[in-house]
Amino acid sequence: MAKPPQHAISPTRNEDYPEWYQQVVRAADLAEISPVRGCMVIKPWGYSIWENMQQALDRKFKETGHVNAYFPLFIPMSYLEKEAAHVEGFAKECAVVTHHRLESDGQGGLQPAGPLDEPLIVRPTSEAIIGELYAKWIQSYRDLPILINQWANVVRWEMRTRLFLRTTEFLWQEGHTAHATEAEALEETRTMLDVYADFAENYMAMPVIRGEKTAEERFPGAVATYSIEALMQDRKALQAGTSHFLGQNFSRAQEIKFQDEEGKEAYAWTTSWGVSTRLVGGLIMTHGDDDGLIVPPRLAPLHVVILPVLRDDDSTTAVLEYCQRVRDALMAQNYDGQSVRVLVDQRDLRGGEKTWQHIKKGVPVRVEIGPRDVESDSCFVGRRDQGPKEKKGIPRSEFTSTIATLLGEIQDNLYARALERRREATEKIDNLDDFRDFFTPRQKNTSELHGGLAYCYFSECEEMPSILKELKVTLRCVPFDETPGKGKCLFTGNASSTIGVFAKAY
RNA sequence: CGGGCUGUAGCUCAGCUUGGCUAGAGCGCUGCGUUCGGGACGCAGAGGUCGAAGGUUCAAAUCCUUUCAGCCCGACCA
Structure with missing residues (x-):
């Protein structure tokens, strides 16, 4: 018998934190580097966490009066030239489309052909294109405010990349709003920062500091940039979301004008705000431990995984039936406004192997069910926020009827732990x-x-x-x-x- | 874009200095058996035009030239 290693992830956080991070991403099957330079493939488990983030955020955006729309991936280069600071901030990291065709090079290869009159920029952010349209849409104070969000991918040609934290292409949402008054735009900027902070703390269980960036750290072209900052376990800070008050900088550059109630021409006050798949990186580094990822229940693709312990005898049917009963009872329960997400993992794998896979992926609750549990009408339950061997038997009906409470406890505990770590640092x-x-x-x-x-x-x-x-x-x-x-x-x-x-x- | 390094099996790498037979290991994968509530073991197997092109040679993963890609360190960044 080989002695199992002490932890699922090697090296541990203390030994080599950056390497630990990469190993967790791999062990939890969240994403991998793609054949395309600087770009990642987000795998189902990682994408599912992102989807849950999207869902929660999208609901909050809508509750605060926003609607979704979609704008083009490409931005004509001239649009980007309008706001001077903005250009300077992003010019160095733009992917540029200069051709619209490929043709044979005569040697079995291809070469670009059909040069464009005006190059297109792959959006690094969309102020430049969205503002252009807002200028058309806004004529009167009656057209304001415009409160639009888009879920999109953007490209920033970064020199060095790390999965989720900094990749050439990433997924995000960007809100772009236009208002009649400065006060209203400022309030919007602040409201959305609060939405982000609320999401970070109550969904991601990641405590954040709200604040304003100084001039050097400000978004290119903004009058003020607010951010939420979180502390990772390596004691480095991560900017987890930003909300920008753009003043009239963009509206002047892009001619976003309207007639106010007195018939006078005025420039709109605009804002933009965004969070990205970087949040997944923040989640990993806030909660992950030396056994892998820990996903807070509110964002977990799966709340409970049921692991049947099967023997080579006639108990199999009874165990599987019992697992289904437990699953059905759990799914009938509500957590965070949705039905509890449960999987019975019947894959033909060894029990230990299977258990560890789910530990590494960070599933909040594991339930082992074998003949003994069927016999005693109970469930053998392990929590991901506790050690892998701290499992205990709970009567079945008690377990299934209190699952929401248990998930809530785990969620709260993760937040409390993270807050305590921050306090210590x-x-x-x-x-x-x-x-x-x-x-x-x-x-x-x-x-x-x-x-x-x-x-x-x-x-x-x-x-x-x-x-x-x-x-x-x-x-x-x-x-x-x-x-x-x-x-x-x-x-x-x-x-x-x-x-x-x-x-x-x- | 400056400085350093690496390309060999799905992954991590050995072999290269000193050219030589059928190119190796661990992990992973497939099958069979024994196992199974803390990550199993045994046996059998599949899997590689050694990054690419050219050259030297009786003979190249190994030497030379060219080229491509990736990684690390600097300047930039959600």
Whole structure:
């Protein structure tokens, strides 16, 4: 008998976090790198999690008055030239379509032909094309607000890619709204940030900090960028969603004008906001452990997997029938407004092997059912937020009737754990030595989890950028939830009344 | 786009320095048997034009040239 390894994932988080991440993506069968440079294939388990995210978000968008539409993948290059800062921000990472045909090169190969008069850009984001249409659609204050969202893929030609966190092509949603007044647009920007934060915390069980980005980190062309920032288990921050107040920058560039109630011509106030498949990466790094992924119940493709323990005797039929009964009873229950999602895994695999597959995929609840359980009318239940061997027998009817409570407990527990991890990794720091110390690993040669979130007073000064660069630290945001008093800028010692959240980041 | 490295089975790699017979291992896969509530074992098998093109040679995974692709480190990023 080979001794089983201690953990399903090797290396562990402590040993090599980036490698652990990749191994979890693989072990949980979420996605794989594709033959196409920088692009990933999202496999059914990973896509299903994304679908559940989409579903929850889409419902929230609609509850806040938005509707879905779809705009073209291609953007004429001239459209992108209109907003100067926007161009500069995205020009370096645009895929460009210059031809519309292929022809034989005479040697069995193909070559592009039919050059386009004007190149088309594969959208890196859609402000440029959507604004162009809004300009046509908006004539009167009666046409406002326009509150549209689209689910789409976008392409940004990144130099280095990591599954879900940064890929050349990714899936996302982008909301684009236009308003008659500044106040209304600002409120929209803030509302959508709150929608994201609510989703992150209550669905993903991932605590986030809401805040505003500083000028350097702002979306190209925006007046203000708000973001939600989450802390991963390696103590690096992940920007999980952004909401931009675009002011009139885009409407001036794109001539999005309307006549107001007094008959005067005015430029619309616009916003845009988005979250992407990057959230799946955030989910992995928030909850995953050394046995693989843990999916919060509200987003889990499967809530419960039933694993029949079959022997080579005549108990098989009884066990399978019992499994069906348990399945039916579970599916009759409601969790989070939907029927509980259950699978009886009858594949012809060894029990241990099968169990571990589901552990690695992060299914919240596993139920082993064998002759013993049929005999005692009970279920042998394991929770993914607990150790693989912490399984216990529960009377069948009690288990099936309280499944929603159990799933709710797991959801809450995951959030509580994540919040506690963040709390442990958060410090208020008021001098530069401590700051350097906080972000410097103890060991030189091995990778080490270190750092976290540092709350510090700061000012936009000359000293800050070089120190941050040296430490590979970034200013994540100016958090909304902090009420600053009087402090001193960490970098200059000058008086400051602005608190920033600093962290190493993805 | 600068610096370093790697392309050999589905995956991870050995073999290359010093050219030589039918190109290997582990994992995975298929079959049979024993197993099965913490990741099994035994036996038998399938699977490769050694990234591509050209050259040197009696002989090339191995040496030379060209080329393509990928990875890592820098500048950029949801």
